[in-house]
Amino acid sequence: xxxxxxxxxxxNKLRNAACIRRQDHAVLVRWFANNASPSMGIGDDFSKFRxxxxxxxxxxxxxxxxxxxxxxxxxxxxNIARWLKKEGDKVSTGEVLCEVETDKATVEMECMxxxxxxxxxxxxxxxxxxxxxxxxxxxxxxxxxxxxKDYKASTSDSAAASTGPSVTPPPKEExxxxxxxxxxxxxxxxxxxxxxxxxVFASPLxxxxxxxxxxxxxxxxxxxxxxxxxxxxxxxxLASRGKEVSTAASKVESAPAxxxxxxxxxxSQIRKVTASRLxxxxxxxxxxxxxxxxxxxxxxDMRTHLNSLQEASGGKKLSLNDLVIKAAALALRKVPQCxxxxxxxxxxxxxxxxxxxxxxxxxxxxxxxxxxxxxxxxSKISEDVKLLAQKARENSLKPEDYEGGTFTVSNxxxxxxxxxxxAIINPPQAGILAVGSAEKRIIPASEPGQFKSASYMSxxxxxxxxxxxxxxxAEWLKAFKGYIENPETMxx
Numbered sequence: 001x002x003x004x005x006x007x008x009x010x011x012n013k014l015r016n017a018a019c020i021r022r023q024d025h026a027v028l029v030r031w032f033a034n035n036a037s038p039s040m041g042i043g044d045d046f047s048k049f050r051x052x053x054x055x056x057x058x059x060x061x062x063x064x065x066x067x068x069x070x071x072x073x074x075x076x077x078x079n080i081a082r083w084l085k086k087e088g089d090k091v092s093t094g095e096v097l098c099e100v101e102t103d104k105a106t107v108e109m110e111c112m113x114x115x116x117x118x119x120x121x122x123x124x125x126x127x128x129x130x131x132x133x134x135x136x137x138x139x140x141x142x143x144x145x146x147x148x149k150d151y152k153a154s155t156s157d158s159a160a161a162s163t164g165p166s167v168t169p170p171p172k173e174e175x176x177x178x179x180x181x182x183x184x185x186x187x188x189x190x191x192x193x194x195x196x197x198x199x200v201f202a203s204p205l206x207x208x209x210x211x212x213x214x215x216x217x218x219x220x221x222x223x224x225x226x227x228x229x230x231x232x233x234x235x236x237x238l239a240s241r242g243k244e245v246s247t248a249a250s251k252v253e254s255a256p257a258x259x260x261x262x263x264x265x266x267x268s269q270i271r272k273v274t275a276s277r278l279x280x281x282x283x284x285x286x287x288x289x290x291x292x293x294x295x296x297x298x299x300x301d302m303r304t305h306l307n308s309l310q311e312a313s314g315g316k317k318l319s320l321n322d323l324v325i326k327a328a329a330l331a332l333r334k335v336p337q338c339x340x341x342x343x344x345x346x347x348x349x350x351x352x353x354x355x356x357x358x359x360x361x362x363x364x365x366x367x368x369x370x371x372x373x374x375x376x377x378x379s380k381i382s383e384d385v386k387l388l389a390q391k392a393r394e395n396s397l398k399p400e401d402y403e404g405g406t407f408t409v410s411n412x413x414x415x416x417x418x419x420x421x422x423a424i425i426n427p428p429q430a431g432i433l434a435v436g437s438a439e440k441r442i443i444p445a446s447e448p449g450q451f452k453s454a455s456y457m458s459x460x461x462x463x464x465x466x467x468x469x470x471x472x473x474a475e476w477l478k479a480f481k482g483y484i485e486n487p488e489t490m491x492x
Contacts, residue, residue, distance in 0.1 A: 080126040118145040202229035270364035286465040293456045294484040322382040327483035329373035335476040341428040356405035359392045366392035369405040413437030420458040430467035434460040
């Protein structure tokens, strides 16, 4: 059989896994070949070695089964972060062979069977590994490992699992392009006028149009009767020149100015994904913003009291952000219209309140999710936030750690002292809360002519106007402010 991303149902474990890709973020796929290695003799047992290819778990992946074989393939690629095993090492079933960087996280790839790692095709730091491409070979017997010392994967080894019909259309395009140039002989017809010299024939409208745009008629090829230039030819020329100018401009923008000292920083997968999602959000979601100031004196007092209890019981301290997450979750339960997302046919309102929390790392911005935040206690929310933030900084988040959020909280006030900002909605959600820093303010006291100080925190709610109308957004902020300024109500 030809190389493809096939998972052979050779055991009960795989036989019961019609779509193994749903269980693991990434899997190693094994396949056999009858021409895999020139270093093995005709009498060698080809069933004693396996080739492993990379098949990531992605939403747009496909899982199919046919007869005795089942296979999975996707349209994505991955990078090899590092190998945890060396060539010649013994490997066992379920043991981690290497770490693979996907577009969202770094995941572990496990060995499917016992044996020895004979050859690593793509080493540490290998980029853009295509789906189904061979990355390593294992053998059952240790003495067979030396036979793959000089092995190199062939083109057929690295073929992708699915062969699309898109390979065949190009010849058809060439056939279409050839007759397109056949009308050119029309240009030779004006030969009836021998004394024209270099005269260019154009309609009066085309001449006036060309003058207005400072275009020499000699640069334009006419498509009108007897090669006459018409207005449409001017338009085509302007359009083609616009493309050339934009291409040149992009090259100029990318080229560094003379004398500048600079360094090009490679883009990580998470930065590419974040950039595309934020661009999509700003281009397709009609944002509007609502800002409110909340008094946090009672909130900080309650936090101080709870932290003293936590310290006495050996627990970890609560942060102000933990209380904000809890207040946001309860406000979403109170105003469920904000716990929704837009589709072209309907608005989907979620019954689970899952809060994504923005975490900045050296690798980029991550948004791990706190599931059922409205039902969890403050200590549990604090524990989850600290654990997920640590995993984000280590670039070890799994899909279940960041997928399925219904609302996002971004806090730049506590860590960085930002007073107020407007955050970009995390699609497909309908809202994100931007939390600023708390500051002391002088406000009127209850007695006339008297003043007192109080701490206020500015928060800004970014809303998708297709889902959340202004009045609904204001109602949510009112509920949120009520929980912040009367934190004891969060315990009811």
